[in-house]
Amino acid sequence: MKSPRLCLACGSAFVPLLHVPRQRYCSSAACQRARRRDWQNHRLRIDSDYRDNQSRAQAKWRASHSNYWRDYRAAYPVYRERNCSMQRMRNLRRSFKPIAKMDVVGLPRPLGSGFYLLSHADDGGAAKMNVWTVHIAVLSGPTAPPI
Ligand SMILES: [Zn+2]
Incomplete structure (x- = not known):
């Protein structure tokens, strides 16, 4: 029997499977998704061939699903509204110019x-x-x- 160790994703103790001696994530579905995501992020950082392949595959997918995001926004108005309001915030921030001490210089005299x-x-x-x-x-x- 292996000694328990702590899952890298959720932090809870688990006993590694016998045939996976280097197991670092527990068996829960969420933690296995986290394991795959971490693996992919690591691979994207270190492997330029993998990065190029991913980029090409995504471009191909986008070309064959050109309406995906338009349909998604139409189907999820909450998502669309959140995006719009965040964009408005970014636009405001971009065009924001502080009004220099209007309360002081704007008055002819105190x-x-x-x-x-x-x-x-x-x-x-x-x-x-x-x-x-x-x-x-x-x-x-x-x-x-x-x-
Ligand atoms: Zn876990």
Whole structure:
């Protein structure tokens, strides 16, 4: 009887099969899939012939299944929506330009204590009916971050 060892995929203890003395993954289906995936990733890294063969086989498969991804996206709208939202995020990130300290440089001068005319922004300045004269006493204001 072999001594138990730990599976490389799930970490649980298993007893290697008698005819597989170097077994490093347990027999569960998920761990066997992980074993094959690890083997293939390793092979893709170290073997350029294998890599070329895989690349050619994938190109051939794509050529003969040219509608696969279009059909897949049509059949799985959740997948499609996730892709779209992730692409929107990437586009936003790509075009994002930080607005440089608008709260500081955008104002002609810092708001000080004093009398102000206050109106609803919704009114659009059409009538002077709903305008309040208010006195604002500034207790503290935003401080400019160091430039
Ligand atoms: Zn396992």
